[in-house]
Amino acid sequence: MKPDQLLRPAPAGLYCPAGDFYIDPIRPVARALITHGHADHARAGHDAVLATRETLDIMAIRYGPDHCRRPQAVRFGERLDIGGVAVSFHPAGHVLGSAQIAVEKDGLRIVASGDYKRGRDPTCTPYEPVACDVFITEATFGLPVFHHPDPKGEAGRLINSLRQFPERTHLVGAYSLGKSQRVIRLLRDCGYDAPLYIHGSLARLCAYYQEQGIDLGDLRPATVETSRPADFRGAVVVGPPSAFADRWARRFSDPLIAFASGWMMVRQRARQAGVELPLVISDHCDWPELTETIRELAPGEVWVTHGREEALVRWCELAGVPARPLHLVGYEDEGD
Amino acid sequence: MKAFADLLDRLVLTPSRNGKLKLIADYFRQTPDPDRGYGLAALAGTLDLRSVKPALLRDLVLERMDEVLFRYSYDYVGDLAETIALVWDQERKPPPADETQPRLGAVVARMNSLGRLEARDAVRDLLDRLDPSARFAFIKLATGGLRIGVSARLAKQALADFSGRDIGEIETLWHGLAPPYEALFSWLEGRAERPVPATPAIFHSVMLANPVGEGDLDTLDPADFAAEWKWDGIRVQLSAAGATRRLYSRSGDDISAAFPDVLEAMDFEGVVDGELLVGGTARSDSPTRTFSDLQQRLNRKTVTARMLADYPAFVRAYDLLFAGETDVRPENFATRRARLGELVERMSPRHFDLSPLVSFGSWAELDVLRRAPPDPVIEGVMIKRLDSAYQAGRMKGPWFKWKREPYNIDAVMMYAQRGHGRRSSYYSDFTFGVWTEGPEGDVLVPVGKAYFGFTDAELEVLDRFVRNNTVDRFGPVRAVRAEPEYGFVLEIAFEGIARSNRHKSGVAMRFPRIARLRPDKRPAEADRLETLLAMIAAREGGRAG
Numbered sequence: 001m002k003p004d005q006l007l008r009p010a011p012a013g014l015y016c017p018a019g020d021f022y023i024d025p026i027r028p029v030a031r032a033l034i035t036h037g038h039a040d041h042a043r044a045g046h047d048a049v050l051a052t053r054e055t056l057d058i059m060a061i062r063y064g065p066d067h068c069r070r071p072q073a074v075r076f077g078e079r080l081d082i083g084g085v086a087v088s089f090h091p092a093g094h095v096l097g098s099a100q101i102a103v104e105k106d107g108l109r110i111v112a113s114g115d116y117k118r119g120r121d122p123t124c125t126p127y128e129p130v131a132c133d134v135f136i137t138e139a140t141f142g143l144p145v146f147h148h149p150d151p152k153g154e155a156g157r158l159i160n161s162l163r164q165f166p167e168r169t170h171l172v173g174a175y176s177l178g179k180s181q182r183v184i185r186l187l188r189d190c191g192y193d194a195p196l197y198i199h200g201s202l203a204r205l206c207a208y209y210q211e212q213g214i215d216l217g218d219l220r221p222a223t224v225e226t227s228r229p230a231d232f233r234g235a236v237v238v239g240p241p242s243a244f245a246d247r248w249a250r251r252f253s254d255p256l257i258a259f260a261s262g263w264m265m266v267r268q269r270a271r272q273a274g275v276e277l278p279l280v281i282s283d284h285c286d287w288p289e290l291t292e293t294i295r296e297l298a299p300g301e302v303w304v305t306h307g308r309e310e311a312l313v314r315w316c317e318l319a320g321v322p323a324r325p326l327h328l329v330g331y332e333d334e335g336d
Numbered sequence: 337m338k339a340f341a342d343l344l345d346r347l348v349l350t351p352s353r354n355g356k357l358k359l360i361a362d363y364f365r366q367t368p369d370p371d372r373g374y375g376l377a378a379l380a381g382t383l384d385l386r387s388v389k390p391a392l393l394r395d396l397v398l399e400r401m402d403e404v405l406f407r408y409s410y411d412y413v414g415d416l417a418e419t420i421a422l423v424w425d426q427e428r429k430p431p432p433a434d435e436t437q438p439r440l441g442a443v444v445a446r447m448n449s450l451g452r453l454e455a456r457d458a459v460r461d462l463l464d465r466l467d468p469s470a471r472f473a474f475i476k477l478a479t480g481g482l483r484i485g486v487s488a489r490l491a492k493q494a495l496a497d498f499s500g501r502d503i504g505e506i507e508t509l510w511h512g513l514a515p516p517y518e519a520l521f522s523w524l525e526g527r528a529e530r531p532v533p534a535t536p537a538i539f540h541s542v543m544l545a546n547p548v549g550e551g552d553l554d555t556l557d558p559a560d561f562a563a564e565w566k567w568d569g570i571r572v573q574l575s576a577a578g579a580t581r582r583l584y585s586r587s588g589d590d591i592s593a594a595f596p597d598v599l600e601a602m603d604f605e606g607v608v609d610g611e612l613l614v615g616g617t618a619r620s621d622s623p624t625r626t627f628s629d630l631q632q633r634l635n636r637k638t639v640t641a642r643m644l645a646d647y648p649a650f651v652r653a654y655d656l657l658f659a660g661e662t663d664v665r666p667e668n669f670a671t672r673r674a675r676l677g678e679l680v681e682r683m684s685p686r687h688f689d690l691s692p693l694v695s696f697g698s699w700a701e702l703d704v705l706r707r708a709p710p711d712p713v714i715e716g717v718m719i720k721r722l723d724s725a726y727q728a729g730r731m732k733g734p735w736f737k738w739k740r741e742p743y744n745i746d747a748v749m750m751y752a753q754r755g756h757g758r759r760s761s762y763y764s765d766f767t768f769g770v771w772t773e774g775p776e777g778d779v780l781v782p783v784g785k786a787y788f789g790f791t792d793a794e795l796e797v798l799d800r801f802v803r804n805n806t807v808d809r810f811g812p813v814r815a816v817r818a819e820p821e822y823g824f825v826l827e828i829a830f831e832g833i834a835r836s837n838r839h840k841s842g843v844a845m846r847f848p849r850i851a852r853l854r855p856d857k858r859p860a861e862a863d864r865l866e867t868l869l870a871m872i873a874a875r876e877g878g879r880a881g
Contacts, residue, residue, distance in 0.1 A: 144401065145409045145422035147468065149431065164362065165355075265422065266413055267348060267472075276349045288428035311408045318402055 019085035026330035035114025036098035054097025092116035093127030095178030139307030169252035173241030197222035199239030360494035373516025421472035499524035541728035545735035569613035601687035789849030820860035
């Protein structure tokens with residue numbers, strides 16, 4: 001069997017004809033396998049959805065309990081048969097509940113890794129390598145310029161800035177699923193135990209993480225209706241970056257904008273976004289992680305999806321690994 | 337290096353002046369000598385560091401990585417220093433501990449002690465031992481491209497904030513001191529006496545003028561002021577004390593080496609403010625030549641006898657700061673000028689003349705004069721209060737500059753290129769053209785390139801036009817639709833225009849910028865090359881007459 005008979009790009013997403021299912025489809029389908037809860041991978045309106053318990057919970061939080069007709073939870077490592085295709089989910093280390101999906105038939109195994117990272121993250125199960133014939137990798141940070149530093153050092157810079165500018169409210173931009181909780185956990189691990197203020201859109205996901213046993217400490221709503229702007233002097237407020245461009249952010253006293261993202265590696269990106277304190281904290285692989293993973297797995301072939309495909313394909317070429325871009329549409333290559 | 341690199345990273349992203357001052361003052365507080373002094377020098381633009389050519393850096397990085405991957409990276413990042421800083425470590429490598437990284441002082445000392453053939457290995461070694469952020473700082477320093485929105489004045493203000501001393505006191509001392517400024521820091525921290533400048537013939541901060549704004553002159557009495565022509569050369573300061581003679585640019589750069597002819601003729605004692613020009617002095621009754629002729633002499637380390645003969649330099653004197661060792665800056669303009677006149681009279685007539693005063697009875701009369709000056713190398717008038725002292729900096733009130741109107745043409749956007757730095761995601765560098773007759777009717781010929789003059793909102797408009805109207809690509813350059821009935825008209829302002837055989841159109845503009853977007857105009861209504869040629873002819877005619 002040729003790899004693209006088992007799994008191939010189709011308009012709705014990556015499609016397996018033998019099992020008649022899609023992985024992370026971008027429009028409603030009869031059967032969807034979902035790697036993780038980010039909105040560009042997990043969409044509402046499918047008939048049957050197979051995903052980890054956490055991903056299903058997160059989808060229910062975001063889209064309501066009726067986000068699909070037939071949810072089915074799968075445990076890491078459990079093998080299921082879908083129309084003669086063996087399917088299993090394995091930790092991807094991206095956000096809580098995130099999984100790689102292995103698809104196997106007639107001795108050919110393809111691993112669709114979704115989004116993944118190798119760096120330490122106490123808020124989710126760490127990535128596990130899965131041997132395969134074809135490895136499908138993202139390339140969000142697929143350029144040799146991306147080397148994500150130790151996130152503790154980044155959290156340390158935030159804590160320093162709080163000391164240097166004690167009168168300013170530090171607004172930390174972080175996407176609501178995964179990044180926010182990771183940043184909060186990091187600050188706690190660095191000994192920051194003051195109350196943290198969160199934007200309303202984070203509340204339910206943070207509560208869910210706490211229910212799952214991930215201790216985020218004292219979180220309070222960043223609502224000014226009930227308090228005075230002066231109360232936020234020197235405080236840390238975490239919220240989605242889009243909220244900072246919003247009038248919502250003007251309520252804080254002389255705010256200092258920080259943004260936790262792998263993109264903050266590039267100074268001009270930070271400057272364009274009006275960020276004063278870039279924190280390079282990423283939930284995706286950086287360049288060394290991408291290339292080390294491919295070396296470690298030594299797959300027969302690599303397919304590259306969203307991001308900077310051309311550079312990673314070029315690297316594979318130089319390393320003697322057959323590789324091609326998949327050109328899937330509908331996935332953000334910017335979100336982190 | 338680490339502390340300085342962190343400072344740079346913060347400064348680049350800190351928009352507020354107070355925020356910058358706080359960061360710099362904290363750096364002076366927390367960083368030991370001599371590192372902080374070199375950091376100060378880097379901010380103030382006085383750091384003397386052996387320079388590294390971008391080509392060498394590119395070579396070094398290609399020793400360790402694929403050229404195609406490097407190109408993808410550079411295209412993405414848009415800044416060579418930052419690209420190299422980021423891609424340098426190919427494999428994952430734990431960052432060097434802060435205390436094992438070379439210190440700024442050590443980096444400066446090492447770079448400046450290198451022999452000609454040692455640079456390559458030394459730069460490679462330094463890049464290996466620094467973390468990405470320090471690497472970026474090092475490359476920016478060594479390639480001389482530190483653009484972080486910090487002026488020398490701001491750095492001095494941070495010194496004042498850090499020490500509680502008055503910035504005026506620091507300004508007075510500044511040019512007599514050199515990096516790493518240990519004596520200055522000792523004094524600022526109250527550990528030593530005020531330092532005494534070691535060298536005679538030091539540079540003194542110059543006095544600058546403000547442009548005449550709307551209504552500025554209305555309440556002023558013309559009788560209180562003198563006017564003189566504003567010449568289109570470069571402002572200089574001549575300083576002579578004993579055997580020491582120096583020629584400084586207005587920012588305090590020592591440019592003596594490029595002008596041995598002027599230096600040799602400086603047989604006086606004192607400090608003179610003037611305009612450096614090429615051609616002949618009024619006293620030798622020969623014409624002053626254009627700025628493009630002067631450019632032949634600028635930025636050279638050495639000059640040939642041929643250059644000296646073809647482009648003779650001279651100084652048109654504006655003011656006197658010191659007569660011998662006497663500081664005459666507190667005297668009024670009229671007194672200083674009288675003394676300057678006597679001094680120039682005794683100096684070489686081929687190398688020095690006195691900037692003539694322009695007599696006028698009313699502001700309206702002066703307005704007419706500045707619009708139609710008698711010499712093409714004049715770019716307007718200077719207005720100086722007769723009773724004003726010579727004060728460093730740009731005070732509002734005593735001196736004004738009133739420039740001739742800029743030239744203006746309407747041109748058509750032809751090509752666009754993505755900017756670098758803050759604008760790396762925008763098409764912000766525009767090549768524009770005017771119409772000329774071709775073999776098959778009118779065609780556009782490019783006449784210049786402009787990359788500023790527009791607001792951020794206008795840039796959005798320009799960028800959108802480029803993206804939606806690209807007809808061809810040449811590497812990073814996009815050709816856009818430019819037809820008589822469809823295209824984008826730009827109003828271009830520029831300060832001067834000259835013939836050029838380096839440009840296809842045969843003309844070169846000085847200081848072109850986009851004055852206005854003209855979406856209301858059809859490209860067919862843009863100017864023609866003949867209009868530009870006529871401007872040149874008018875200038876040349878002006879000189880002959």
